[in-house]
Every structure is written in structure tokens, then in C-alpha cells.
Amino acid sequence: MAFQVTDVIDRSSAVWSELHSIPKVELHRHLEGSVRLETLIEVAEEYGLDLPTYDAEKLRPFVQMTSDDASNNKQFLSKFSVLRKFFVSEEVIRRVAYEAVKDAAADNIRYMELRFTPYAEAKLMKFPLIQVIDWVSDAVRQSAADHNIKVKLIIAMNRHESVAIGEAMIDAAISFIHRGVVGVDLCGNEVSHDAGPFAHIFRKARNVGLGLTMHAGEWMGPENVLDAIQNHGARRIGHGVRVVEDSVATQIAREKNIVFEVCPTSNMQTGVVGHLQHHPLIDMYYLKNKVTLNTDDPAISGITLTDEFALAVQGLGLPRDFVIDSTFNALDAAFLPDAERDALVEQFRSELGLDVLQPET
Secondary structure, eight states: OOOOGGGTOOTTSHHHHHHHHSOEEEEEEEGGGOOOHHHHHHHHHHHTOOOSOSSHHHHHHHHSOOTTSOSSHHHHHHTHHHHGGGOOSHHHHHHHHHHHHHHHHHTTEEEEEEEEOHHHHHHTTTOOHHHHHHHHHHHHHHHHHHHTOEEEEEEEEETTSOHHHHHHHHHHHHTTGGGTEEEEEEESOTTTOOSGGGHHHHHHHHHTTOEEEEEESSSSOHHHHHIIIIITOOSEEEEOGGGGGOHHHHHHHHHTTOEEEEOHHHHHHTTSSSSGGGOTHHHHHHTTOEEEEOOBSHHHHTOOHHHHHHIIIIITOOOHHHHHHHHHHHHHHSSSOHHHHHHHHHHHHHHTTOOSOOOOO
């Protein structure tokens, strides 16, 4: 049975309500896993797309992890087989991007770095990568303005796809640096595909000032976290929860101020973690690794960032201050110029009531 966050948290509780009300930051959310169920049905009806069913609740098991699913990566990734059919037009891609930002804002997220894989959106209809990034960038900018949220973009590439695709995406990303693209990400099959062939792409990204985050230490062990840090210069690690399996890797990550983009519900549903009370987030917290909380693919997991906050507090027993600390970790790690980051930090400190000077003793 796949993990369901609602088996652990209570969305009607005062704790959940309080956590919902605080301003939030998200650094690890995939656009492709953020598509509304209702949007899928409406798009399918408009474009004549074949779906297993056009009833929302009956469609849910095809695109979202449910309690009947096995907790493994294969089952989790299978949900994308339906989602990939929907990137059929400019209008649909713009709508999905606009709604993803709107949904984040409704969860009181004030700053988000939304990652997406242009090749995934372009592949079905053979759209040019530049066009896809243009549509996403424009829709995100409009939605951010409409919903009082600051959003930047991360271009993701898959390690199990060709280096040539990665090279095309980094070139496209560079051309959008002044339109909201702030970083690049390497994701995909960590088990069978080494990051080494993409090293020159990462160097190119760093040389033009793009931030680098890499999925590592999720399906493979701490050696991949060390590889990302020491050989490729990653400042942030996507997931990275298996870092705790090696004390040297844990220490190096701490010394180098590496920030981990932890996605607890996703880790449970993909089988990376077998039991909630064994989630490495607990050890990472007590070992003083810098962690942030994220949703990964909120539509597939059926969650919000508030749910992940509540899971940390109600499910893992971490102190409420942990979610505040993780928020400031995320602000500190944002791929932003210092002035923009400092302004956000001040905004958050003010909203959280942390700007009051303590009396001298």
C-alpha cells in the first residue's frame, strides 16, 4: 500500500491551519507533476484525447498515487504515462504552468523555483524547445503577477536521455536567463546512468551564473551525493536522503553548506523509505544538514507544501521551529542575486514576527 499523507496528518487540525497560514518557500516542484485532475479531463474533452475514464474520481488512480498502489519508483513513474499525453498545444502548456503557480500561491508559497523539462513538453508534438520555454516563462510570469508570488524557473534534463538533448536545453536555458531561468537540474534514472557525461553542461551553466541542483542520493547511495558535490559543483541536492548512510558524505555536505531538497511524501511513495519513522529527514535534522521541505510532484502525491510541513511536525515529531528553519534554509539557497535574496529574507522575517529586536541584557 502506498503511503497517504492524510493517514498521518489532520487537515482540520489547528496545527495544519497554522502551518498553512505561514509564508513558504518551495525549491523542488516539477511542473509535469503539478497538473490538476480537472484540467486533464477538460483538455481531454477539448482535444479528443483518449483517457481510461472521464470521471475525475475514477481517473485519479491513473494519475495519482493511491493506497492501492505499490510503493515503488516504477508505480510512481507510471502516473506520468497518462500525463505525457496532454502537452498537445501552446494553450495547454500555458494553462498548466499558470495553474501550477496559482495553486502554489493558494498554499501561501511566496517564493518558488518551478522546475520543468522542456524536452518532455516538446516531445509529443515536436515543439521547438525555445517555444516551450517561452510559453512556460510567459505563463509563469503572468500567474505570479496575478497571485502575489515570486517564481523563478529551473530547466531540468534527464540523465537517461542523450547528452545532445542536455546540450540543447542548456543553450535554451541560457537564452532565458533574463526571463526567469535561474538554474539547471539533472534528474532521471540515477541507478543506471552516471552524471559524468553531463559535466561540461554543468560547467557551462556555472560559467554563465546559473545555479546547479542535482537529483542524487535517492535511488543510489551517498556516493552520488559526493559525486554531485565534489565533481560537479552542485550547491543543492534533490532528495539526497541517503546521504546519512555515510558519515563522511554527511560531514562534507554539512561543511560545504549543501542544501537538501527533501520531499518526504514522495520518498515514501517511491519506496526510497520503507517506514515513516525511518525517514532520514529526522537524522538529517539532528546531524545539522541543511534541509528544505518540498512537494516534488504534488498532483501525483495528492499533497500541498502545508501537508509536508504537517507531516514533519505531526508525523515525524520534529519541532515547529524546524519548518521555520527549513524555510530560511530555502531562502538562503535560492538561486537569486544577493539583493533579491536579502529582500525576501527581510520580508519573511517581518511576516513571521522575527524582526523585533531583542532587548539587551
